[in-house]
Amino acid sequence: MKRPGRSLSLRRKLTSRCMLGLCGLCSAVVLLPLLLLLFYVARQGAAGLNWAFFTQLPAPPGASGGGMANAIVGTLELLGIAFVLGVPLGMAGGVYVSELANEHLVLAVRFAADALNGIPTIVTGIFVYSLVVVRMHRFSGLAGGLALAIVMLPVVLRASDEVLRLVPHSYREAALALGATRWRVVRDIILRAAKRGLVGAALLGVARVAGETAPLLLTALGSSQWSLRLDQPVASLTMQIYSYAIAPYDDWHRQAWAGALTLIAMIVVTSAAARAWVGRRT
Amino acid sequence: MSTAALSPAPTARSSRSDAVFRWTFRFLALAPIALIVALGVELYRASQASRLAFGWGFLTGSAWDPVFDHFGAWPFIFGTLVTTAVALVLAVPFGVGTAVFLAEVAPAWLRRPVGYLVELSVAIPSVVYGLWGIFVVVPWLQQTVEPWLGQEFAWLPLFQGAPYGLGFLAAGLVLSMMVTPFVVSLAREAISSVPRSQSEAAYALGSTRWEVVSRVVLPGARSGIWGGVLLAVGRALGETMAVTMLIGNRPAVSSSLFAPGYTLASVIANEFTEATTPVYTSALIEIGLILFAITLLVNLLARIFLYRMSRPMGGTA
DSSP, rough: OHHHHHHHHHOOOOOOHHHHHHHHHHHHHHHHHHHHHHHHHHHHHHHHHHHHHHHSSSOOOTTOOOHHHHHHHHHHHHHHHHHHHHHHHHHHHHHHIIOOOOOOHHHHHHHHHHHHHSOHOOOOOOOOIIIIIHHTTTTOHHHHHHHHHHHHHHHHHHHHHHHTTTHHHHHHHHHHHOOOHHHIIIIIIHHHTHHHHHHHHHHHHHHHHOOOHHHHHTTOOOOOOOOOOOOOBBHHHHHHHHHHHHHHHHHHHHHHHHHHHHHHHHHHHHHHHHHHHSSSSS | OOGGGGGOOOOOOHHHHHHHHHHHHHHHHHHHHHHHHHHHHHHHHTHHHHHHTTTHHHOOOOOOEETEEEEOHHHHHHHHHHHHHHHHHHHHHHHHHHHHIIIIIHHHHHHHHHHHHHHHHHHHHHHHHHHHHHIIHHHHHHIIIHHHHHTTTSSSSSSSSOOOOSSHHHHHHHHHHHHHHHHHHHHHHHHTSOOHHEEEEEEEOOOOOOHHHHIIIHTHHHHHHHHHHHHHHHHHHOOHHHHHSSSSOOOOSSTTTSSOOHHHHHHHHHGGGGSSSHHHHHHHHHHHHHHHHHHHHHHHHHHHHHHHSSSOHHHHH
């Protein structure tokens, strides 16, 4: 009577081992291509980087040399516009949701922010095209920045909402008990207490949109010149990588890899900083 | 919220400034709702020319002829469904397996770096995935994987035709890499939210580790996992740049995964600024409207599952 029991339990133990081993294998399969990608970008990108890449304008098609200086500056311009438009609005939403709203509205705004976050960014691009580019009769950095701001908004809203909810409830109660108005409580107590976290939330928004390409194609269009005016087309690293990657020139491929490395470095630094700021709670 | 009841009796002036504050922020906070409505309205309005010209037949028509201004969205809907399916067939099992590994099996020192890598893969821009896909994945598929699949599984209609490299398989494969982290992180969160007491009870009854995982933990984490899968579906449907760079951009319907195709998002990215006639632009905007409607629906479903998960579960939480 003992034997079947023992072999049964052996089989169960083996099954358990095998299945959990398979789970480990799954992780390896998930991680391997990711590591390969990072390895390729680092290797090819480092080989493609040089001084000209950061300081020169793109070379004409087929000619070698040149760089992505205008695209790097353009990316910073677009992120700047997106920051100015998207961060205050996102944070205002975060403040409202975590501090002021009734329960129904909290749910509705969070739900809408999450839904907006899931809408493909190319659709946001069409929206801004139809709203701004068509009316202004031209592609512009302003339209590109606006598209990025719309993509950024829900990220900043949800992140600042979460950061603000970490401020201990006793702070609010103490301030209210001293006779402060809601506005004073938010301005003098909550926002100060959550300052670090809010910086993190803003950086998180920036990191989220820094790698966007699709909405920019329909709004900022891209350019091979310096873009000093915001009502003109603006270049971005992402669009430059895209057009260089699908072009038939080896030197452009080299620069596309260099651009990818630069872009990933920017994003990793920003999101690491965001994490550090958010993580260091008061 | 709850502290509102604690507000002291305000003076007239402070209550007025408070009301201004409250209404200003309420107005600003409605931005996400207003934006979703505005997106829908604007896409509907701007796609009017196409909707009038082709009606509901737009969804099933397979002609895409800019020269004669005749447009149908079926090849793009088809391509979107195929690439999303390929991505999910790979992302769901591997993603859930990874989540189980990270939450239940992996030693503590391994969890943090692996979790960080998975999160990092969300931050990598789509266009970089596309770049890597063009120069690494496509040649590998064309020279190694597709000839082998074509030989070994020649009887399957999925693996027919010349190994072209660019196509549904390349796009779906890279897409699966991009959406797996959504499955992993949400499944992992859901797994760790299953009350410890439940798995401990199962262990006490003599279950093996796998039995605890498969009969207690995974069923308990079901709604979070579904939420993660649906989020991944939403991402896969709307993913643009990597797919545009890898799918071959040909509006054709084919049963073979080796064949080049097109998706809703990639036709917009590729042709929008080159559209020459108002109807052409309008047809592309209507494709955007289809994409908007589908992804909105999928995301709302995903959130319903996820909100259900975040509520405390039965038993001790």
